[in-house]
Amino acid sequence: MKWIAIRMLTGDRVKFAGLVFGVVFxxxxxxxxxxxxxxxxxxxxxxxxxVPSADIWVMDPAGRTPDxxxxxxxxxxxxxxxxxxxxWAAPLMRxxxxxxxPDGALEPVTVVGVDDAxxxxxxxxxxxxxxxxxxEPDAVFIDAMGARRLFGTERGxxxxxxxxxxxxxxxxxxxxxxxxxxxxVMLYTRxxxxxxxxxxxxxRLSFILVQAQAGANPFAVARQxxxxxxxxxxxAGDFAQDGxxxxxDNTGIPINFGITVxxxxxxxxxxxxxxxxLFIRDNIRQFGALKAIGVTNGTIRQMVAAQSALVALxxxxxxxxxxxxxxELGRIYSDAFKGFYTPWQIPLIAAxxxxxMILLTGLIALRxxxxxxxxxxxx
Amino acid sequence: xxxxLAVRVSGVTKDFAFGEERLRVLHGIxxxxxxxxxxxxxxxxxxxxxxxxxxxxxILFPSAGAVEVFGTDLYTLSDRDLVRxxxxxxxxxxxxxxxxxxxxxxxxxxxxxxAAGTPREVAVAQARELLHRLNIGTQxxxxxRQLSGGQQxxxxxxxxxxxxxxLVVCDEPTAALDAGSGRRVMDLLRDVALAADRAVIxxxxxxxxxxxxxxxxxxxxxxxxxDGKHMPKDH
Numbered sequence: 241m242k243w244i245a246i247r248m249l250t251g252d253r254v255k256f257a258g259l260v261f262g263v264v265f266x267x268x269x270x271x272x273x274x275x276x277x278x279x280x281x282x283x284x285x286x287x288x289x290x291v292p293s294a295d296i297w298v299m300d301p302a303g304r305t306p307d308x309x310x311x312x313x314x315x316x317x318x319x320x321x322x323x324x325x326x327x328w329a330a331p332l333m334r335x336x337x338x339x340x341x342p343d344g345a346l347e348p349v350t351v352v353g354v355d356d357a358x359x360x361x362x363x364x365x366x367x368x369x370x371x372x373x374x375x376e377p378d379a380v381f382i383d384a385m386g387a388r389r390l391f392g393t394e395r396g397x398x399x400x401x402x403x404x405x406x407x408x409x410x411x412x413x414x415x416x417x418x419x420x421x422x423x424x425v426m427l428y429t430r431x432x433x434x435x436x437x438x439x440x441x442x443x444r445l446s447f448i449l450v451q452a453q454a455g456a457n458p459f460a461v462a463r464q465x466x467x468x469x470x471x472x473x474x475x476a477g478d479f480a481q482d483g484x485x486x487x488x489d490n491t492g493i494p495i496n497f498g499i500t501v502x503x504x505x506x507x508x509x510x511x512x513x514x515x516x517x518l519f520i521r522d523n524i525r526q527f528g529a530l531k532a533i534g535v536t537n538g539t540i541r542q543m544v545a546a547q548s549a550l551v552a553l554x555x556x557x558x559x560x561x562x563x564x565x566x567x568e569l570g571r572i573y574s575d576a577f578k579g580f581y582t583p584w585q586i587p588l589i590a591a592x593x594x595x596x597m598i599l600l601t602g603l604i605a606l607r608x609x610x611x612x613x614x615x616x617x618x619x
Numbered sequence: 620x621x622x623x624l625a626v627r628v629s630g631v632t633k634d635f636a637f638g639e640e641r642l643r644v645l646h647g648i649x650x651x652x653x654x655x656x657x658x659x660x661x662x663x664x665x666x667x668x669x670x671x672x673x674x675x676x677x678i679l680f681p682s683a684g685a686v687e688v689f690g691t692d693l694y695t696l697s698d699r700d701l702v703r704x705x706x707x708x709x710x711x712x713x714x715x716x717x718x719x720x721x722x723x724x725x726x727x728x729x730x731x732x733x734a735a736g737t738p739r740e741v742a743v744a745q746a747r748e749l750l751h752r753l754n755i756g757t758q759x760x761x762x763x764r765q766l767s768g769g770q771q772x773x774x775x776x777x778x779x780x781x782x783x784x785x786l787v788v789c790d791e792p793t794a795a796l797d798a799g800s801g802r803r804v805m806d807l808l809r810d811v812a813l814a815a816d817r818a819v820i821x822x823x824x825x826x827x828x829x830x831x832x833x834x835x836x837x838x839x840x841x842x843x844x845x846d847g848k849h850m851p852k853d854h
Binding site: 241243244247248250251252523525526528529530531532533534535536539613614615617 | 673676678679699702703704705706707709711713715717718719720721722726730731733734735739778
């Protein structure tokens with residue numbers, strides 16, 4: 241009888257298409273919006289993920305995230321290096337600045353000053369140029385997206401001069417950096433250069449990157465650093481989470497995305513529910529005839545379940561494919577989607593939501609059928 | 620019970636509730652339908668004939684009374700057993716045919732067999748054979764919308780007979796057909812549905828086919844007012 245149910249459903253092509261469209265729409269909206277939401281949140285942790293060698297990030301006690309910093313005195317670096325369990329400690333500066341673009345406009349950038357000796361803090365992948373070129377005078381590396389934004393192409397950015405806070409900087413390399421939440425152009429330079437590019441108060445050290453000695457527990461070392469220096473020390477994973485939590489707590493993004501996802505579910509329920517009801521109403525005499533002939537309510541339930549399952553499977557599959565296609569196109573044609581991916585949990589969440597939606601609308605439709613008395617087909 | 624008795628209705632009443640009011644549409648009906656006969660149930664609209672045939676076919680519970688079909692007291696059965704009984708014993712032909720629009724003629728005719736658990740291919744093959752016997756073998760693969768009214772009614776007859784039910788109940792089977800088609804449908808029903816151990820009950824007010832009945836039960840205001848081979852002239 242499930243076969244008959246499927247034929248009844250697919251035979252009414254307009255309603256079948258309407259039902260599938262409702263599920264596709266919901267799946268697409270849920271998957272696409274949750275994917276963007278999650279990836280935006282993960283950008284709050286991008287700076288931490290970019291330096292995987294650092295077990296611990298040390299900052300001023302008022303520091304909160306890689307983007308919300310309070311400068312430290314330079315002496316803090318030596319104090320941290322003196323704490324037991326610290327294998328090495330390197331300075332890292334992150335600060336905002338402005339560069340004048342080739343067409344004369346001012347572009348906000350984030351300047352990252354990395355350790356002069358080890359270049360700790362520089363992204364792992366240098367796409368163009370030599371890593372050692374960062375040691376040249378006035379050298380900066382620019383992220384690939386920033387290179388395209390300022391110079392049109394990545395290769396076109398190499399050896400170009402920039403006016404950075406009234407000082408000359410020369411682009412010596414292009415790096416593949418993880419996009420940040422603000423998606424600003426990233427300029428990497430040695431810490432000593434950064435001090436020149438970003439004149440200011442005495443304290444300009446943003447973070448101290450620490451690697452714990454082999455065998456040492458990073459959490460214990462972080463506690464020891466705090467105890468010995470009074471500075472805030474966060475294990476990398478926790479600090480990455482701090483960046484994500486900051487976005488959740490201080491922006492309207494979760495609410496906005498939540499509303500969009502909720503709308504996707506509500507509109508999906510409305511479309512699917514209404515179309516399913518119309519389909520059942522149009523076929524109510526056929527269902528009544530089946531009940532009169534001797535089809536049990538249990539079989540009727542299985543028939544409606546088969547119809548619901550087919551709509552859910554096709555709609556979910558198409559919706560998921562569209563969402564992934566949308567993301568792939570976005571990654572190809574827009575830097576805004578750089579690094580975006582769909583965690584496996586999101587299709588699972590979408591599947592659960594679609595299942596709930598189909599269950600709800602299927603139950604409403606089923607109620608109509610079960611309430612139909614077989615004798616009604618004689619009236 | 621005699622094997623010749625297909626249906627025995629004893630003291631059946633039926634009330635419908637309309638808000639706080641109750642309307643009695645059947646008043647203690649006592650009637651028997653014999654096997655091997657084509658029995659008509661006739662009367663004006665609202666006379667109670669559709670209600671009575673629904674109760675006889677086990678799809679509407681009476682307010683009081685009992686109905687036996689080939690010796691089985693229908694309304695003492697559990698819901699599940701009653702549904703099974705209908706599937707095994709009763710065939711239905713509806714005025715509006717109620718064919719499934721997206722199934723072919725053969726597939727529509729095969730529905731009761733499929734519902735009873737027969738594999739689809741076997742059921743459809745049997746339905747094709749039956750539709751050949753009903754002279755619409757060439758239309759087996761057509762959808763209902765591609766068939767004329769008479770052809771759709773034959774498919775509906777095929778669906779009613781495919782599982783060889785002992786009782787066939789028909790609701791206005793000729794109402795949507797012209798006189799010639801209506802008579803051909805009734806001749807067909809007599810040929811393929813009637814046997815010594817089988818009965819056909821037809822609800823109709825189509826006087827063009829009254830002469831084809833073996834027995835006519837006329838109803839008026841929820842009571843049987845005539846029982847005979849022919850309709851009385853004043854009816």
